[in-house]
Amino acid sequence: MSKRQTIDTRVCIDDMLGPYDAKVNPTNLWNGFLSPHFTLDTVRKLSARTLEIADEDGFDYMETVHVIDGRADSPSSVHVIEGGTDRDGNPQRVAVHVRWPVIDEDPEQAVGIFKVRPGTELRTTEPAGEGEPRAVVFVVSWQWWDDIEGGEQAGVVYEPDDEGRYAVGAWSWWWRYAGWRCVCGANSDWHETECLCGLTRDGQPKTPLGIAAVKAGLTLRTLAPEATSALVDLTDLARVCAVFAGDTEIDTADDTDPFDTETLGSADTILRKALDNATPADLAAAGWEYIPDPQSDRLYRITFPAARTN
Numbered sequence: 001m002s003k004r005q006t007i008d009t010r011v012c013i014d015d016m017l018g019p020y021d022a023k024v025n026p027t028n029l030w031n032g033f034l035s036p037h038f039t040l041d042t043v044r045k046l047s048a049r050t051l052e053i054a055d056e057d058g059f060d061y062m063e064t065v066h067v068i069d070g071r072a073d074s075p076s077s078v079h080v081i082e083g084g085t086d087r088d089g090n091p092q093r094v095a096v097h098v099r100w101p102v103i104d105e106d107p108e109q110a111v112g113i114f115k116v117r118p119g120t121e122l123r124t125t126e127p128a129g130e131g132e133p134r135a136v137v138f139v140v141s142w143q144w145w146d147d148i149e150g151g152e153q154a155g156v157v158y159e160p161d162d163e164g165r166y167a168v169g170a171w172s173w174w175w176r177y178a179g180w181r182c183v184c185g186a187n188s189d190w191h192e193t194e195c196l197c198g199l200t201r202d203g204q205p206k207t208p209l210g211i212a213a214v215k216a217g218l219t220l221r222t223l224a225p226e227a228t229s230a231l232v233d234l235t236d237l238a239r240v241c242a243v244f245a246g247d248t249e250i251d252t253a254d255d256t257d258p259f260d261t262e263t264l265g266s267a268d269t270i271l272r273k274a275l276d277n278a279t280p281a282d283l284a285a286a287g288w289e290y291i292p293d294p295q296s297d298r299l300y301r302i303t304f305p306a307a308r309t310n
Ligand SMILES: [Zn+2]
Pocket: 182, 183, 184, 185, 186, 195, 196, 197, 198, 199
């Protein structure tokens, strides 16, 4: 996978799997689905989740991801993996044969995954050795159980790419970008970190007051897109008393002003709801700036992120 073409993002399959961190080549699509590359640590999480789903919903419903750890100098090992029962109630089991000495040369050939016939006794031999740690990653396709012949590979082995990542489910699973939701209401793919409203994914306001300031700003901007801040008087009921575009005040008072009382009123309502029980410390934490003023000792400035034009 060429580094230039890849992006760091998060992927998921509906609400079932993920979101997981992954590298993705956005142009490598299979029926519109992604082929994400995961670190081994992420593959372990993915493995645990597939086993959890198979336990709950049945193995004919879920392919399961497996990681077996060993050493480059280990003798061959054999692992028995249980996968529920078949239609006749017989246990479904696969034997995984790992030839560790050839794991670096040919990971795919080094791993054999075979159906175990009911009643067969199998001896498990764990990996040994003290050399470099190695891992094998594979998926067992329980859903095709009845179609898999005894001598056939009963799963898919994934080789690490040159960064040691595994493209589990590439060109077969329905991986999509995971998303994030901005407080303005817009949804973006995980790697699209800047929302058109001007906020970023990692710079989302967390407190009710911070969120209210953003929403009040968006409300004012429906009529004055150039607005960048507003003064709010908290004496009695909170009220937006001035709106600014940079240093210039936008008229809110006469017949030519861009605001109607309804829009100002709904901005006030958003702020009032968030101000219930708010302390001066809460205001400061949310980025509300105290403005000394001879007429009011409770005047604050709220600032809106600059909207993006692209
Ligand atoms: Zn936004």
